[in-house]
Amino acid sequence: MSGKRPSSPGLIPNPFIKKRNLEWTLTPPHAALPTAPLLPVDPSPSPSPTNGSPPTTAATESGSAEIDNHLTHFTTHLASHIVPSSRPPALPIPSYASLYTAAAGNAHGAHFVIHQHDHPIAGNHYDLRLQINETSSASWAIMYGLPGDPNSIRLNRNATETRVHCLWNHLIETASSAxxxxxxxxxxxxxxxxRKSKHAPSSDPSSPASSPPPSPGPHPAATPPPKTPQDLLHAAFQNRKIRIRLHGSRLPDPYVLNLRLTKSEDAAGRTKGAGTRTTRRRRARKSELQPQLETSDDEDDDEAVGDNAEDVPSGTDEPAHGEDLSLMERDIREIEDEHVRRTNSYLGAKNTIGSVHQRRWYLSLDRRACGFVQSRTKGRSRWKLEQGPGSNSHDGDMPILSTSNCTDDTSIDHGRLHFPFYVRGTDHERSVVTGRRGVDILENEGVNNFTPRKGWAPVLS
Known part of the structure; x- marks a missing residue:
């Protein structure tokens, strides 16, 4: 028997491949290209708008620039723009900073700010922002500012919900053309x-004192922790009736407001916020029916009728977007805008209170809580302060300006307003921190092409 055939010296070539194709070779593309000479690396970074100088306040406010420490950034910026005067602003920079430090990141924080916003489309209005959690604040836009005359024929204001802001927005003073x-x-x-109820029985001072509560048993129940200001605001917000006292550096002390939301305005605001379209006939029918305000406090006799002319147009607090954006930047902005519309909060803020965009509340001065008593003079009802120097009045200017309603310096308590007071707009009102007017901030930020909207007039009666 013959042995096995020896192994083949090589593989049998594929008969279907032509011989000329077997001679092909593959060369990587980079090997065929000439090698570029290496350039020396410049250790210095490339110039950028933010390198060497902090971003502008407008860029920070709009979100196009990010900073690590908002408090340091804005305290440094505002401290360099304080208007020189013989009387400093009512709130010094250290106090301005300590107020924010005590509230930021604190579940017990109760910070508020009132911004004067002179918008090119909506015109001048005032934004009331209240801290709702450690990092965020709910916001209402008020066309004519807070009421200050207890006998005004326009005591009430429309307060329109806007976006939930980051708490660091409370620090901002800025300006831009947009x-x-x-x-x-x-x-x-x-x-x-x-909240006081008009149905609650009044206390009788002649009645004997109530008996002390029984002593706790051997195993007393654990008392729940006291509610924080944020908890109380959340509960009042859900109840659609907020009774709030503002402890500011400019407002009179005490200064108490009532914020109320009717069921009809609540439903209308939620429908508008959900983007539900209604027919023209239905809108006309709604405009004919004025909602009756539901109240349950001492100001129940004050009829709060909504005035559509006082509503601040929507979109006034939206950040301005530049036109020279790349396609990727536009996509990112669209995603961010969708998040804002869906949550009614800006990036970084949390809408934990259930705020609804463009929902209209009614705001009024709680006259009794502010120390006023009702009296009748010559058949007319008037509200007067019980006692104290608060009966002196002056306008809304900071004391660094000469005031039109006051010639006695003793009535000015370091910039604090006294009843009655009137919010007079951008030509008169000054920052409580820097003493600047709106035109001063425009100049400091290098804005020279801003065109304000005309037609705003203060409520002086």
Whole structure:
């Protein structure tokens, strides 16, 4: 028997491949290209708008620039723009900073700010922002500012919900041609007061004192922790009736407001916020029916009728977007805008209170809580302060200006307003921190092409 055939010296070539194709070779593309000479690396970074100088306040406010420490950034910026005067602003920079430090990141924080915002489209209005959690604040836009005359024929205001902001927005004073000027009209802390009911029995001073409560048993129940101001604000917000005292540096002390939301305005606001379209006939029918305000406090006799002319147009607090954006930047902005519309909060803020965009509340001065008593003079009802120097009045200017309603310096308590007071607009109102007017902030930020909207007039009666 013959042995096995020896192994083949090589593989059998594929008969289907032509011989000329077997001679092909593959060369990587980079090997065929000439090698570029290496350039020396410049250790210095390339120039950028933010290198060497901090970003502008407008860029920070709009979100196009990010900073690590908002408090340091804005305290440094505002401290360099304080208007020189014989009388400093009512709120010094250290106090301005300590107020924010005590509230930021604190579940017990109760910070508020009132911004004067001179917007090119909406015109001048005032934004009331209240801290709702450690990092965020709910916001209402008020066309004519806070009421200050207890006998005014226009005592009530429309307060329109806007976006939930980051708490660091409370620090901002800025200006741009797209958003106008923004100044701090007042800032401080707030207290949520219990809501008074007109049906509650009044206390009788001649009645004997009630017996003391029984002593606890051997195993007393654990008492729940006291509610924080944020908890109280959340509960009042859900109940659609907020009774709040503002402890500012400019407002009179005490200064108490009532914020109320009717069921019809609540439903209308939620429908608008959900983007539900209604027919023209239905809108006309709604405009004919004025909602009756539901109240349950001492100001029940004040009829709050909504005035559509006082509503601040939507979109006034939206950040301005530049036109020279790349395609990727536009996509990112669209995603961010969708998040804002869906959550009614800007990036970094949390809408933990259930705020609804463009929902209209009614705001009024709680006259009794502010120390006023009702009296009748010549058949007319008037509200007067019980006692104290608060009966002196002056206008909304900071004391660094000469005031039109006051010639006695003793009535000015370091910039604090006294009843009655009137919010007079951008030509008169000054920042409580820097003493600047809106035109000063525009100049400091290098804005020279801003065109304000005309037609705003203060409520002086």
């Amino acid at each position: 958003t106008g000027s923004l100044l701090i009209w007042d800032t401080g802390t707030y207290t949520i007061l219990p």
